[in-house]
Amino acid sequence: MRILVVGGGGREHAIIKALKKNPDITEVFAAPGNGGIAKDATCINIGALEIDKLVAFAVENQIDYTVVAPDDPLVAGCVDAMEEKGIPCFGPRKNAAIIEGSKVFAKDLMRKYGIPTAKYETFADMASALSYLENAPIPTVVKADGLALGKGVIIAQTREEAKAAVRDMMEGGIFGASGSRVVIEEFLTGPEVSVLAFTDGKTVKPMVSSMDHKRIGDNDTGLNTGGMGTVAPNPYYTEAIAKQCMEEIFLPTVAAMNKEGRTFKGCLYFGLMLTPNGPKVIEYNCRFGDPETQVVLPLLQSDLLTVMQATTNGTLDETDVIFAGKHACCVILASAGYPTAYEKGFEITMTPEAEACTYVAGAKLENKKLVTSGGRVTGTTAVADSLEDAIREAYRLSNGVRFQNAYRRSDIGQRALQAKRS
């Protein structure tokens, strides 16, 4: 089997490492991949959004199965384009990827089908949004409709802040067309849980739950990032809550997408908040999360390719999706200064032990040396029988990954540990 993985971050590295456990896979290509992925796959110089080139490559190179990992090619219709040429793909078609591509769509879907989420209003013109904010409860949450590299959400503590966010999105165009419509929603509180689920449009098989750490600083302070670390499972996500989420959120979402004629196949990511009034959807993503994937897939015992193909073929009901009853922790190393300005080009070294469990994100090869090229550089994952041991081991192993100006949070997993103890 010849596999093409579209994307080039830590998530894609984790997907590739998991796929390669299948002995039937003879070659894995990554487009574009990165300097670290190059150790595990043949990287090709095609960007994730160059859909015509990706399809031509897949046809010419007899690719048997393509995995489209990032949101933007999914929203742009990469799966549709591959399928038109007869190449089976993991991921939703364009008309289903809209569940992430448009927050207005996602919110309206939840309202129509009674799926629990924050109360909200949507606006296509700025004057109405600003006048609504005169009386909206504060704090409030302003969201750009479209994809915004994870930065399109502003939690406004004051009316002025909320109005500034609306102006930036709708008039300043800081997110381009993504901000031409906005959602203004109720501020919710409670622990957050990420649940990634495989689905073939009929059956839903959730993966082990996880907890992201989105802020740059310890104790969840400072700016939002793409994610500075993760643990799995998430101790807040009890069996009773999982059952409730399956009945009230997961199955209704998949059914709703079918009713809308937008059958979703692939990985559906539920960003949940466990509020005092029950679990509510904060966001849907149409793909694996990053860095959730880096803790979830190391716990997957079933063969990843088999499960992915079952989502494509509609046979997920008869396919095992089994996770080890263990714990995983991933510690991200970032370039100091991220998520604002940072320097690049520092050489990265890894001990063999660290390299074996490190997923590379922002790095490229320069004169055969691996050098930093992005904000989040690596993620190192440890698996252990207890959460304590997984955290300790992930930090120990991440000491084996070195580059100048490396920054990591020192408290990944601590909130989960406290939750377990209380």
Ligand code: AMP
């Ligand atoms: P998103 O990009 O939709 O994942 O939002 C980023 C983060 O903003 C989430 O992980 C939450 O921490 C926070 N957030 C989003 N919506 C709400 C809300 N309605 N109430 C409170 N926090 C929110």
Ligand code: GLY
């Ligand atoms: N970790 C959050 C995301 O992938 O969107």
